[in-house]
Amino acid sequence: MIKQLAKSVREYKSASLVTPFFVALEVVMECAIPFMIANLVNSIKAGCDINLLLRDGLLLVLMAVLSLVFGTIAGFTSSKASCGFAKNLRKDMFYAIQKYSFENIDHFLTSSLVTRMTTDVTNVQNAYMMLIRIAIRAPLMLIFAFTMAFIMGGKMAWIFLFVIPVLGIGLGLVIYNAMPLFRKVFKKYDKLNASIQENIKGMRVVKSFVREDYEQTKFDAAAQDVCADFTRAERILAFNNPLMQFCIYTVMSFVLSFGSYLVITTNGLALDVGQMSSLITYSMMMLMSLMMLSMVFVIMVMAVESGKRIVEILTEESTLHNPENPIHEVPNGSITFENVNFRYSENAELMALSNINLEIKSGETIGIIGGTGSSKSSLIQLISRLYDVTEGSVKVGGIDVRQYDVESLRNQVAVVLQKNVLFSGTIKENLRWGNKEATDQEMIDACKMACADEFISLFPEKYDTYIEQGGSNVSGGQKQRLCIARALLKKPKILILDDSTSAVDTKTDAKIRKALQSYIPETTKIIIAQRTSSVQDADKIIVMEGGTINAVGTHEELLKTNEIYREIYTSQNKAGDNDEN
């Protein structure tokens, strides 16, 4: 995991390496200061001349200033390194996701992708900063202070050999007991928040079923549960402070009593008053650094989970690969399915598609009809290689889709997805997804074909109208027509509309189909629809049922021969008096 994450440090390597160096310098200075102070104290005591005093004093100030400079540099480089690392991590994750296939995307929930790229990255960023600053500072400080204490205090320093293990073991115990609790409770906490989110989204349902009290009871229990676990964990953690105080107090008492004894009995030879005061300072330093170490450890352990979740994104292998020598030209819009079987994942028991054989000529209009879950969408997603077949092969222009360069293939096979999305930005910006270089005229033409121009021109800002996120400020039918126009701008050889006119009225629907027929006759058009009226003038209609092709034929043929088709048709035309279309 560490190796994978470390790859994202890149240009911030120097900042990351420089930081510990300056931190070390700062620590050296900080540890030398009490040493100097002991000298100063003794000079004062000895009542020596003012020049010596001034020299020592100024040296001390100089050291403090140096320490300040080093510390500031380290603070600067460490923020650069950690923020840069976080930036690169987000970037790498985003890029990795851009390479995902549909199958990979299905793998992760959207909300979890967002959390991984925000909260988890922040956790790792904090841990990284800790690592290059505190994790260097604390042990160094511990060692230096310890050494200095021995140099100055001699025998007195043995007290640290007692106190440090006590604190170390104490802190270790606290962490050992609190960490598993924290890990457990954070998972519960996530769940609690997920349930709040659900509640907010479903407020209309909650209110219309009068379930406010039920929701409240459910929430109270969950909140109580989270609180109990958190309290338990935090109460263990709350031993840290008193433990630390205990150690400091022990050292102080010892130094003051035994130290006094030593000073007096040796006439200040083994220890003098100045050293006594420095010893106390060193003991503070040591214990603080141990405390810091324990904190670093906690943050690290928490970041490990986040790190794992990030690495999952980075190492997820795209299930689609470009072939070695990809073909960039799609010769024509013909499509062939040969003995195709398909399932969404290796673990899926049922095939989403089984035994599909199909021949579609370039320029034909094909209608696909069938019930919910009959795998209509699965069928067409194989054509632009959004998924790979499990067995058999799909050919476009006579060539297996797996031999094409994916981008070239998708540029020639435009799919208007059933669950379609517009992005925040102007209409023009959205349309340019289809073709970056599209001129205004091209956009208007495409919108006219998709019957979108008529409502766009009614907007006060026309093609510069701003679309809100998810297209929430246009109606369902308008959204669908914009999506069709966007796909048309690609000028594809194959155009697939996956239930893309369901919110458009029948007349406009017919108008769009007629426009497609007359303006892009050479393009193969595949139309998935719920309404028979949307497919009835297609060259061929495919009736799907339970992942297989139930029948293929024209409207008239199917009406005569196919039970399902007839049923669908009559369910939509019960009164039998609306055959105007």
Place this chain on the structure above:
Amino acid sequence: MMKTNRAKKGTAGRVIKTLYQFYPVMLPLTIGCIIFSAIVGAIPAVFMQNIIAVVEQSWQSGDWSSVSGTILRYVAILVGFYVLSLISSLTYNQLMAVITQGSLKKLRIKMFGGMQRLPIRYFDTHNHGDIMSHYTNDIDTLRQMISQSFPQLLISGVTVVTIFAIMVYYSIWLMLIIVIGVALMTFITKKIGGGSAKYFFRQQNALGKVEGYIEEMMNGQKVVKVFCHERESEADFDRLNDQLFEEAFVANKYANILGPVLNNLGNVLYALVALLGGCLLIYNIPNLSISGMALSISIVVPFLNMTKQFVGSIGQVSHQINAIVMGLAGADRIFELMDQEPEQDEGYVTLVNVHEKEDGSLVECKERTGIWAWKHPHKADGTVTYTKLTGDVRLHNVDFEYVPGKPVLRDVSLYAKPGQKVAFVGATGAGKTTITNLLNRFYDIADGKIRYDGININKIKKEDLRRALGIVLQDTNLFTGSVMDNIRYGKLDASDEECIAAAKLAGAHDFISRLPEGYNTMLLENGSNLSQGQRQLISIARAAVADPPVMIMDEATSSIDTRTEAIVQRGMDALMHGRSVFVIAHRLSTVKNSNVIIVLDHGRIIERGDHESLLAQKGQYYQLYTGAFELE
């Protein structure tokens, strides 16, 4: 996305007041312990001075036995103080853990409970991600503030005051130099710390933007793939990401620099105190102090330690600055949500179970009888009348506007007798969904009357009114839990058999049985493992198990294929036998068999009648039906 504005004045006071209300005994106790612990922790400096004074006097004599009694006595007192300090510290740390988590829990519950009682208008006008961040970001910042910043501030404050007093006691000269130094440090903290807080806000905003972008792109990732738009979205992302880096870098830089700066200024101060002390001693400048003691090495040494403690306390406060500023902003937002006006309900007519006597009169009873009635107490004469629940809904001259000055419904009158199916047809914004929002009083009408079984719905208790109305929406919202749990949501005490029967009625049974675990299949993230159509079927089953006398279907079958819809329709028709249904659908085939079809245009009813009569009118409906007019 998180909105970051600085907190209003008085928020800190309110936070403390709230904590006090939660823990009226424990909080003062904890504060007492903290103050006690801080004072006791600062006092040893006095005894240290005493011990060192003794040592200083006798170190040249080397006679330990003569001074051991004095020194050991001082040490014993010192240890006594230490023990007291430890006990109070142990106590307050434990109490603080309980108070922090307990308060957060109470705040969460209060916030959630309050939120359940907010009107739908609140949810319609606020971004859901934003409401959510009250529970995540804001609570998290508040935790940091309560558990760490508050106690730390208190400790530092008490320590500073105590040490200051001791300093004045020993030497005002030395104290002055510390005061000057500390003033300088406070100034720097304000400068750097203030800058840091400002940039932390900006970092938070930049993070919000990145988060928003990621969310939008992740939602549309499949569209990105289909349009081979990866490189463009990468470029856009890089731009936002770089901006976040800039802000985060500056914010963290300030925060990281503040530590070493304060720390080393402390060191400089330390050196200055030593120097000045030395000078005073050497030149024998008379000491100025409360105690009247002459300056000696035994005063200078503890003074040095006190300087460290003093500076350390200020450093601790500076570490908490960001946490406090952000915590207060979070608290502000939490209070804002809690202060929202809850949904008002002046209704007094309730829904009760009744027995029907042979003479047709109704008698209220506790047990479930399957017969419901409206219990209508009349204040004027103190009598109570019972009206049988039948599902007769009437609108009289209803006007309504969401935003003042923009009427959505104008003078709408209509009725649905029990068992009738009423359909609404019209373009987006014509007011179809608004009518359903008014029926269950998600919003209140501006003018006119709506009567349910002859009773003005304003008189009916909202929860009883809503219980008497079933609603299936286009946006299905399922909850985490099994399929069975989700169906049971409609009627909490429904047996498994009832739920399955409802699923069969809704035409959902077939596909549910084919799910890997049948009715026990767990639904994730609003049922994202199901298709839209399947989710709609479950939500219809959920409404079916509630078995309400009036049903509102707002585009409930829009994602179900027409064949399945026909099956569902048969089920719904069976279910709705003898009940009233309001249907909104853009598929006219769904609407055709309604008793009444109402065509709405810009909030007005322009046509009404059944399918045949409307076609014969050759008006708007005819145009819609023949496809001469667009419906969205």
